[in-house]
Amino acid sequence: MAAVNTIIELEETQKYFPVTSGAILKKVTGQVKAVDGVSFKINEGETYSLVGESGCGKSTTAKMVLQVEKPTGGVIRFNGNDMNSFTREQRREYRASIQAVFQDPWSSLNPRMKVGNIIMEPLLANQEVPKGEIKERTEQLLRDVGLHSFQADYYPHEFSGGQRQRIAIARALSLQPKVIVLDEPVSALDVSIRAQIMNLLKQLQDQYGVSYLLIAHQLATVRYMSHHVGVMYLGKMVEEGLTKKVFDNPRHPYTRALIEASLPAHPDSQREGFMLEGEVPSPLNPPQGCSFHPRCPKPTKECAEGSMEMGLIEVEEGHRVDRCCVNCG
């Protein structure tokens, strides 16, 4: 196998949001540890997926990679360069290399712009494109995501939810960036269009070597798309590695619960009962000790009291699990 280059690397990246109270004179009364020391690498031409409980910090992690949110700790590197000490030139290059599809497409599409202009905006802001080519490329992009070429003249409100999501995808693709952050790009699409877009994303990856940071709740989507997967729980990475290894041999009890709770797509194969007991924890007030212990099937005294050492250890090649929970599942 050819050596793979890392394009983006996160090291102990952290984002704490201040919690304030009081209506006018805001007083900081605490912190939301939205992302609490997360490390992983996105390789060139590969897909890294983040999965995990709603609210565990996936979108915040993605926003830090996009430089929409500023980390409160740790380092993020692009081609080995620390983003904190980017030169102006490096910053410009980075902006032109990365695009995003957000979880809420509604908020990211300018309602006053025609769809054709929305799609071509990132490209035209970064490159000279011959006038004659613009129309052709817009139409090709629209067709790629399953829309009609004449819809370039429509406004976003004239589209359904899934159609708007596809506009956002076409926009992200227009510049042919090196990295695309995809925050739940296909969950609002019907299964056939979803398949069409995932096939397209994969094909672009094979053709141009694009890297994806994918956030998705549908495990089938993750399995199909990704080379590596990271499972987050309450701001931390609890299991990580090659997708196949993590899915075939999940070791962390949360990963297991996540896989087991995926709904079988047939009324005849429904399962009864649910294994993940206990309260959903809050990053406003994370539990002591192992953050998973209140819901763990068999926590030890150390897990609960916090003398336990946390952090990922390798359980097999290309598969790492939180050392506290390796044997809990």
Added chain:
Amino acid sequence: MAQTPVLQVNNLKTHFFTRSGVVKAVDGVDFTLNAGETLGIVGESGSGKSMTALSIMGLVPQPAGKIVEGEILFNGDDLVKKTQAELQQIRGRDICMILQDPMTSLNPVFSVGNQVIETVKQSLAQTGETLKERAIELLHKVKIAAPESRIENFPHQMSGGMRQRVVGAIAIAGSPQILIADEATTSLDATIQYQYLELLKELQRDTGMAIIFITHDMGVVAKMCDRVAVMYAGKVAEIADVRDIFNNPQHPYTEALMKSVPNVEEDVEMLYAIEGQPPALDNLPAGCTFAPRCQYAFDKCEVQFPDIVQIGDDSNRHTATCWKLSEN
């Protein structure tokens, strides 16, 4: 199960009048929903699922959109004939909807607690609880952790899935007779989704609420629905009990849709997707709207729109709209 229809939609047509022509977003939709029943609406993106729901709610986008034909009978009363003021009464209390886009239902300048409390106000009074307690309890039910402090959050301080659950909490606050959930679980991970769906089932058992679930997730359909309507280009292509849709699909579009559902346990090179594009709703083909993509299409399909065909005897309420079915 009780067989009283709470909702009957007959030949509903909702069109948009735009500069480029008439967009037939909903074009002759029929279905019946009984009390305590859950109907799933699935189908192509852009096929009119949300517009069908918004028509029921009296919330079709103005001024371009209009219900041009049909009836929506809620306990026998035609909602199409009601004034906006009357509909507003019904919306807050009897029929509630979780909109596909949570950000349009939440006001960014008010705290989440504020917005939940506003809804609770309208449905409470008889119980001794304070409004705030009830709001916290609702957020707790939808699995928002530490609801006592979350109640102070503004929508942008919450994650996508949390916002979606807040909108869900607002919708169930008054125990409506009909709950319409439009893509209400897309931002939830499997474990929270499971618990949330169980909550809705429990509520349904306790109150006899009927649910319309609009979703692309066949897992959600399989777990939740009694009946399923499959929509294509503004029409119901097929409607049947959930098992018949999965085990015995009759319409070629349903068949193709089921084939596109990916399997978590399998590793595949390419996913199956239906060839071709869905039709533009302001420029529909003559004949069957699925014909350009249908592997069974024959002469007649291109000329005339197919009749509704009853599958089996009428006790199983299974119908599909396709020439292939009436030809043999």
